[in-house]
Each structure stands twice: as C-alpha cells, then as structure tokens.
Amino acid sequence: MIKISRYFVKVSAILFLMVCFGLSFCYGAEEGRLYVIGMGPSGADLTAPRGLAAFEKADIFLCPPYIQKNFAQYIDPGKVAFDPWEGIHGKEACQLRKTDYGKWLQKVEKRKKKVFNFVMDAIHKKKTVVMLDSGDPCVYGPSLYWLLKDFNHRYLEVIPGISAFNAASAALKRAMIGEGINFVMLTAPHSMFGRSFEKGDGLLKDLSKYNVTMVFYMAISSMDKLVEKFGKYYPTDLPMAIVYYAGYSDKQMVLKTSLGTVLDDLKKCDEKWLGLLIIGNAVK
Ligand SMILES: C[S@@+](CC[C@H](N)C(=O)[O-])C[C@H]1O[C@@H](n2cnc3c(N)ncnc32)[C@H](O)[C@@H]1O
Structure with missing residues (x-):
C-alpha cells in the first residue's frame, strides 16, 4: 500500500484551496x-x-x-x-x-x-x-x-x-465594384446635400466625372429633390435601382429604373423607408 505523508496531504489541500480561490477571484472579477x-x-x-x-x-x-x-x-x-x-x-x-x-x-x-x-x-x-x-x-x-x-x-x-447594401447588391445579382468602376460610395441624401438640399452641388459635379456606384440610404422619401440635383449633372438614362426589403425572403423587390423614369416608377410601391437606392453602371 502506498503511504501518503500528512505533510503531503496538507500541502496538497492548501494548494487546492489556493487554486479554487484564484479561479473564483478571476471569475468574480470579470x-x-x-x-x-x-x-x-x-x-x-x-x-x-x-x-x-x-x-x-x-x-x-x-x-x-x-x-x-x-x-x-x-x-x-x-x-x-x-x-x-x-x-x-x-x-x-x-x-x-x-x-x-x-x-x-x-x-x-x-x-x-x-x-x-x-x-x-x-x-x-x-x-x-x-x-x-x-x-x-x-x-x-x-x-x-x-x-x-x-x-x-x-x-x-x-x-x-x-448591411442593407450587401443584401441589396445580392438581390441585384451584380458586382458593385470592378469592371471599370472606380469606387463605391455609401451615403444618404442629408449627408451629401444637407437636410434642406442646399449643399453638395460641387461634389456631385466632380463625381459625375467618375464611374462610381452610389448607394443612398434613407433616400426614397426625398427622391424628387435627388432627381432635381442629379438632373443638373447627369443624363436621364443614368441607371438607378431601388431594392425594397432587401434580404426579406418573402417581400424583397427590385425596381430597375433611370434618372428620367424613377419618379413615375416610384409610384408602384408605397414603402418610403425600407428601400435602398443604388445609382450607376453597376445596376444597368
Ligand atoms: C438608419 S439606416 C440603417 C442602415 C443599417 N444600419 C444598415 O447597415 O443597413 C435605415 C435605412 O437603411 C436602408 N435599409 C435598411 N434595411 C433595409 C432593407 N432590408 N432593405 C432595403 N433598405 C434597407 C433604408 O434605406 C433605410 O431607410
């Protein structure tokens, strides 16, 4: 039979208690x-x-x-x-x-x-x-x-x-960057043009020189003002798409349109919030 000394038992017990205390302290300190x-x-x-x-x-x-x-x-x-x-x-x-x-x-x-x-x-x-x-x-x-x-x-x-952008791109089944597109821009009407659409003309004019995918969050309710701004610098056949309820398997809807037709096309859907506007050659 193996003999275990009292000293060994005592040291083991103390060590065991110290480990338990340490663990509970670490856990408690989380x-x-x-x-x-x-x-x-x-x-x-x-x-x-x-x-x-x-x-x-x-x-x-x-x-x-x-x-x-x-x-x-x-x-x-x-x-x-x-x-x-x-x-x-x-x-x-x-x-x-x-x-x-x-x-x-x-x-x-x-x-x-x-x-x-x-x-x-x-x-x-x-x-x-x-x-x-x-x-x-x-x-x-x-x-x-x-x-x-x-x-x-x-x-x-x-x-x-x-993000809605990823789900909307998937709904469109198109690459948003590549094939000559310089960059993707995520924005919203108020970020680019201010809440009363008094800003951003210079920026939009500069952007019109590039092949850009422009993604607008929270845009549908101010589409008339957006169309007015874009009309100054872009042709009426500028491609636009609105993806409603992106990612919802039962409700997702894609509207492909253009700068010249978007205001009429928008009348087909009452939703003014859960829709993402994407503009540029990527959505042609
Ligand atoms: C306050 S922002 C929130 C954006 C969110 N953090 C994201 O990454 O998608 C709300 C706007 O996101 C867009 N959005 C959010 N979910 C959407 C969806 N499922 N389908 C289409 N657009 C959506 C709409 O333009 C909506 O007005």
Missing part, C-alpha cells in the same frame, strides 16, 4: 460588457452566428419593438429593458428633427444620458447588456452614431452585421 450587435437587414437567417451567440450571454436587451418582433424566438421578453431610440428615431422623431432640430437634439442628449447611466450601472453589476441595431451598426446605425459616441471602448464590443 467585467460587465456592452455588445452592440448588427442584426442584418431582415431576420436571423442573415445575422452573423457570432451575433446570435452573444444573445446567450445577455442579461439585458436594449432594442426597438420591430427588432424584438423579428427575433422573437431569440429574445426573452423578460430581459428587454427598453427601446434605446424611443423619441429620437422613427417617423415622429424624423418629423420633429425636420421641424425643430434643436428640440430633437435635446431629446437625443437626454436619451444618451439615460442609456449611458443604465448601461454603466449594469456593467458595474457585471451584467452583459446587448444593444441590437439593424443592418451593420457602423453604417448609419443610430446606436454608435448618436447614443454611444463617447462610450468607453473598454466595455464595448461591436459585432458586425450584413
């Missing part, structure tokens, strides 16, 4: 975290597995009702705290932004504080907060642009998503 997840253009079949995996870690979700609805089977409603963009994003907020930009900005600041205080409180309690953004959070995602502008990167992880 920090809370905020994940901003790009949910893709439609449903879970176009969300990155890494994004969906982060759902399992979530103690708290911050998301708008439409994302909660699209991902109902992945989100425990009991864990949804609130819609972080309430009052600053969506139809009514857009209207307020147009009529009283200052008041809208005040609302944004108020919301930013609320979200910051809530998230930091959760992080200090070592919770994992998951904020859900449509498409890719770095492309016109209101979470990063408005709410988390100055958020400490130490606590933040961003998981990319498929």
